[in-house]
Amino acid sequence: MVDLSGVLGDRLENTLAKARKLAAQGELPAAAVAYAQAAKLMRQYAESATSAEVKKKRLADAERLLAYAEQLRQGKVPAGGSDAARIGPDNEMTPDESSYVENARGLIRQAKVSWDDIAGLEDIKRFVKESYALSLAKRPEGVGLPRAANLLLYGPPGTGKTLIAAAISKGLEATFFACKVSDMLSKYFGESSKLIDAIFDLAEQMSPSVIFLDDFESIVADRDGDSSGAERRVLTELLTCMDGFESKSSDKLVLVVAATNKPWLIDEAILSRFGKLGYIGLPETQARRRIFELHLTKKGYQVAGGLEDFAARTEGYSGREIEQICKELVRTMISRANPDLADVAEKGKQALKDYTLRTEAIALESLDDILSRMRPVTGKDDLRRYEIWMERR
Numbered sequence: 001m002v003d004l005s006g007v008l009g010d011r012l013e014n015t016l017a018k019a020r021k022l023a024a025q026g027e028l029p030a031a032a033v034a035y036a037q038a039a040k041l042m043r044q045y046a047e048s049a050t051s052a053e054v055k056k057k058r059l060a061d062a063e064r065l066l067a068y069a070e071q072l073r074q075g076k077v078p079a080g081g082s083d084a085a086r087i088g089p090d091n092e093m094t095p096d097e098s099s100y101v102e103n104a105r106g107l108i109r110q111a112k113v114s115w116d117d118i119a120g121l122e123d124i125k126r127f128v129k130e131s132y133a134l135s136l137a138k139r140p141e142g143v144g145l146p147r148a149a150n151l152l153l154y155g156p157p158g159t160g161k162t163l164i165a166a167a168i169s170k171g172l173e174a175t176f177f178a179c180k181v182s183d184m185l186s187k188y189f190g191e192s193s194k195l196i197d198a199i200f201d202l203a204e205q206m207s208p209s210v211i212f213l214d215d216f217e218s219i220v221a222d223r224d225g226d227s228s229g230a231e232r233r234v235l236t237e238l239l240t241c242m243d244g245f246e247s248k249s250s251d252k253l254v255l256v257v258a259a260t261n262k263p264w265l266i267d268e269a270i271l272s273r274f275g276k277l278g279y280i281g282l283p284e285t286q287a288r289r290r291i292f293e294l295h296l297t298k299k300g301y302q303v304a305g306g307l308e309d310f311a312a313r314t315e316g317y318s319g320r321e322i323e324q325i326c327k328e329l330v331r332t333m334i335s336r337a338n339p340d341l342a343d344v345a346e347k348g349k350q351a352l353k354d355y356t357l358r359t360e361a362i363a364l365e366s367l368d369d370i371l372s373r374m375r376p377v378t379g380k381d382d383l384r385r386y387e388i389w390m391e392r393r
């Protein structure tokens, strides 16, 4: 059987949007006609319901729409609008579907990262800023400009991939969906494709949106074993959603930003869906200096000597590791500058409240001490692997 509910749902939604707009403009007779049409569509929509319960609800909604149309026709606009004005196809979802929408909503995060919080990575920052600015700026009459490209960020752990996705979102004032693909697969098993669908729908409604797919390589099947049906379904659904959005001539903006540490696991067919593949490597000296600055001096801590020495000694460490190093440096400094702190703590809360913490400059020797205990997670061989992959493409 052909599933008409999607097509009908779209028509219903469009008709309702038109009706609401007319009502908002005070064009009551025209709005009444549109609401009556929507009621008719809602009745057809009820016929395509998959359960008696949903059908009943849709029929009731059709009645309410019709009643509302009649009120509008008579020039009576209910004070504060009417419930009927908020009816829509997405209210008619089965409880099962609506829980996916709720879960999709639960993935929305407030993106707080701004471009200045990200050290280095100048090329990719510029590319992203320009191409995404392009999608929001006013276009010259008659000029067709390309849409902003979906982006795949790859590189070693802790280098700023998540930061970039968040900064894009903040820059666009977009709704930010933070999806960890591995979690989605493990929590929803065979049902993750429904979640994907719900995320894209919601993202379109709440446009502009950024859908961030972290751990992206988990979406492809394990090379050794059989790909599980669940993964394949999710992948198919994701590609369908991405392609579907691409082909719509909608003025809405939904960007997919994916991130992975293992790009070589991803098939060519999937890679081709991304307009831009961006390598996010380990921070260079200047970027490391900036990360130390962000986590130490900008937070009010003094550094003995200068940050240059700190940056020079930490080649090979990722941004995340440098952040950890900074925390450790601060802890060491506090404990050194306040040798009596543990004793004061024993005396109780009041004694602590009366105690003023002392700080001192963070010494380079402390850094050396920490570095001797903490090796970078990403080694030369790992970096080579990214290079080889890039060269082969």
Ligand SMILES: Nc1ncnc2c1ncn2[C@@H]1O[C@H](COP(=O)(O)OP(=O)(O)OP(=O)(O)O)[C@@H](O)[C@H]1O
Pocket: 117, 118, 119, 120, 121, 155, 156, 157, 158, 159, 160, 161, 162, 163, 164, 259, 260, 261, 280, 283, 287, 291, 294, 318, 319, 320, 321, 323
């Ligand atoms: N370029 C950078 N500038 C400033 N801080 C950074 C940078 N890279 C990493 N950091 C620090 O490390 C933390 C982790 O970075 P982020 O989450 O972006 O890494 P990631 O590349 O997404 O890692 P993973 O691949 O493990 O998900 C950040 O919260 C930040 O404190």
Ligand SMILES: [Mg+2]
Pocket: 161, 162, 163, 214, 259
């Ligand atoms: Mg990340």
